[in-house]
Structures are given as C-alpha cells and as structure tokens.
Amino acid sequence: MNKKMLGLSVFATLSVGVLAACGGEAETSEGNPSEEEGVSGTIEFGVTPWTSTVPPTEVAGLILEEMGYEVEQTQADAGAVYTGLSRGDLDVYMDGWFPMHDNYLDEFGDSLDETAVSYTDAETGWTVPTYVEEINHLDDIKGNEDLFDGQMFGIEEGATATENTRTLIEEEELDIEQVVSSEGGMLSEAARKIPNEEPIVFFGWRPHTMFNNYDLKVLEGQEEYHEPSDVKVITNGDLAEEKPEAYAFLSNWSMSIDDIEAMIVEIEEEGRDEREVAQDWIDDNQDIVGDWLNQ
Structure with missing residues (x-):
C-alpha cells in the first residue's frame, strides 16, 4: 500500500497524473495479483489527518488488497478529500462525519455516494477536563473566558468543526479566541495543561485516545453547532459501476467506536504498526469480515 501527501493547493493538478502513473504500472507489471485474481484496478483512499481515519482505512485496504486490488492512500484535509472524490481522483473516504460534513454533500451532490454507516452517535464538541467542575454547559463559558486565558484550542484550518466553532463564538458572543492548529498541536496543549490541572477547553471527539488518556466531558448545550455524528463511508459516484466488487464490500461496512x-x-499509545494492528483485527473478527464479503 502506497501513501502520498497532497496539499489542497496542489491536489487537483497532481492527483490525476499520479493515479494515471499508478494505473500504467498496474497494467504493465508482470505477475500483478489483480490480473491473476480477476479483479483489476487501483482503489485510492482519501485520508484526513485525524487518528480516527487510520484504523478503518487500514482494515478496508488490507481486505481490498486480498480481493486483488492495488491500494493507494492520499493524505489531505477534508475539503481536498471530498473534492477528489467528486472528481473521481479518489475512490473512498472511510471517515465522513455527518451532519458535520453535510456542506460537502450539498456542494458535490450526485458525484458522491453515501455508501455505508460505520458507526453512529459519535460525540463531538467543546470539551473540558472533569476537574473544571464549574464548567458543564456552553452557557457556563460566558463570563468565565478568563478561566481559559481567553483561548479555545481547535484543529486545522478548513475543517468544518473549525468553521462551526467560529460561528459558535460569534453567535454566543463569547470573549474567547479559537487557536487554530492541528489535532497534534491541540493535544500538545492538553498534555501540557491537564497534568497540572490547569483549565483548558478544546475540540474533542470520539473515537480518540484523548478519552482514554484523560477524564473529560463534552459540554452540554452546543448541539446547534456541534452534535453527535453518524460516521459514514463515502465513495465517488462511479465506484459502484467501475469496481462493483469493491463497492459491494464497502456497502456492507460497519465498525464500532470501541473497536x-x-x-x-494500539497505534498511538503503544507505537504498533498500523497495518499489523489492522491485520490483527481482521484475524480476530473473521465473522464480521465474512458478513462484509457475503461469505
């Protein structure tokens, strides 16, 4: 499985050329497993910079490789991933958060396919450590912004969660600044403050190791801006016709938040290889994999 990283500004111009080159190699390589097993072509995954994207992408990728496909990954932000899907440069995205990502469905319409629901009721939103006892509801932030030094820590620019947080701050008239960084940058602030029981508010979600590492609570009263999500497998609109075996497998997909x-x-805290962790899950869940493959 090959991985590439493409920024938003170069994504559209480079993806087609890269994929065409990959396709040429698949056609000319001797002993190509996809040729031998009767399933041809490359499945290109879009991968966002969130830890929740990695396990389902790796598990699905290993299964598709076993089916006989070549598998590639392109790393990009969410906007670039949905753009790539809409143009056919990408085939699959395993981590679509809805309704948070409804704007992409509105923008790209029939060029995207909501193929399967991976899991439901994933919590998202402004999050604080449980030791910040006086803050339990979004309304508790107003008038207490100084408790957090006037800062709320968010993820990357361009993420829907980042835009929703801007709207929240404006409409709720909070005297607080969103510090836009990345998942890693945000968590570095949490790791610096939480051991000393310093107040901090940041954007949290499950599944994530943050809820394993710290005692946290998602604030009540923010459902208008951040609400529990259904996480879906999104494919480009042509996949069902062009790669029906892959589409049939992905349409049966589901995986629990706990898994x-x-x-x-295992990947982030124990330092294990992503593919090894995914393969172990496959080995331990053959009944689920069999259902996905209609076996």
Whole structure:
C-alpha cells in the first residue's frame, strides 16, 4: 500500500497524473495479483489527518488488497478529500462525519455516494477536563473566558468543526479566541495543561485516545453547532459501476467506536504498526469480515 501527501493547493493538478502513473504500472507489471485474481484496478483512499481515519482505512485496504486490488492512500484535509472524490481522483473516504460534513454533500451532490454507516452517535464538541467542575454547559463559558486565558484550542484550518466553532463564538458572543492548529498541536496543549490541572477547553471527539488518556466531558448545550455524528463511508459516484466488487464490500461496512478506539490506542499509545494492528483485527473478527464479503 502506497501513501502520498497532497496539499489542497496542489491536489487537483497532481492527483490525476499520479493515479494515471499508478494505473500504467498496474497494467504493465508482470505477475500483478489483480490480473491473476480477476479483479483489476487501483482503489485510492482519501485520508484526513485525524487518528480516527487510520484504523478503518487500514482494515478496508488490507481486505481490498486480498480481493486483488492495488491500494493507494492520499493524505489531505477534508475539503481536498471530498473534492477528489467528486472528481473521481479518489475512490473512498472511510471517515465522513455527518451532519458535520453535510456542506460537502450539498456542494458535490450526485458525484458522491453515501455508501455505508460505520458507526453512529459519535460525540463531538467543546470539551473540558472533569476537574473544571464549574464548567458543564456552553452557557457556563460566558463570563468565565478568563478561566481559559481567553483561548479555545481547535484543529486545522478548513475543517468544518473549525468553521462551526467560529460561528459558535460569534453567535454566543463569547470573549474567547479559537487557536487554530492541528489535532497534534491541540493535544500538545492538553498534555501540557491537564497534568497540572490547569483549565483548558478544546475540540474533542470520539473515537480518540484523548478519552482514554484523560477524564473529560463534552459540554452540554452546543448541539446547534456541534452534535453527535453518524460516521459514514463515502465513495465517488462511479465506484459502484467501475469496481462493483469493491463497492459491494464497502456497502456492507460497519465498525464500532470501541473497536476503532482500541486500535487507535494500539497505534498511538503503544507505537504498533498500523497495518499489523489492522491485520490483527481482521484475524480476530473473521465473522464480521465474512458478513462484509457475503461469505
């Protein structure tokens, strides 16, 4: 499985050329497993920079390789991933958060396919450690912004969660600044403050190791801006016709929050190889895999 990283500005111009080159190699390589097993072509995954994207992408990728496909990964932010899917440069995204990502469905319409629901009721939103006892509801933030030094720590620019947080701050008239960084940058702040029981508010979600590492609570009263999500497998609109075996497998997909979170812990906290963790999950869940493959 090959991995590439493409920024938003170069994504559209480079993806087609890269994929065409990959396709040429698949056609000319001797002993190509996809040729031998009767399933041809490359499945290109879009991978966002969130830990929740990794386990389902790796598990699905290993199964598709076993089916005979070549598998590639392109790393990009969510906007670039959905753009790539809409143009056919990417085939699959395993980590679509809805309704948070509804704007992409509105923008790209029939060029995207909501193929399967991976899991439901994934918590998202402004999060604080449980030792910040006086803050339990979004309304508790107003008038107490100084408790957090006037800062709320968020993820990357361009993420829907980042835009929703901007709207929240404006409409709720909070005297607080969103510090836009990345998942890693945000968690570095949490790791610096929480051991000393310093107040901090940041964007949290499950599945994630943050809820394994710290005692946290998602604030009540923010459902208008951040609400529990259904996480879906999104494919481009042509996959069902062009690669029906792959589409049939992905349309049966589901995976629990607990299983994804357990794999994230193994990868992020224990330092295990992503593919090895995914293969162990496959080996331990042959009944589920069999259902996905209608076996």
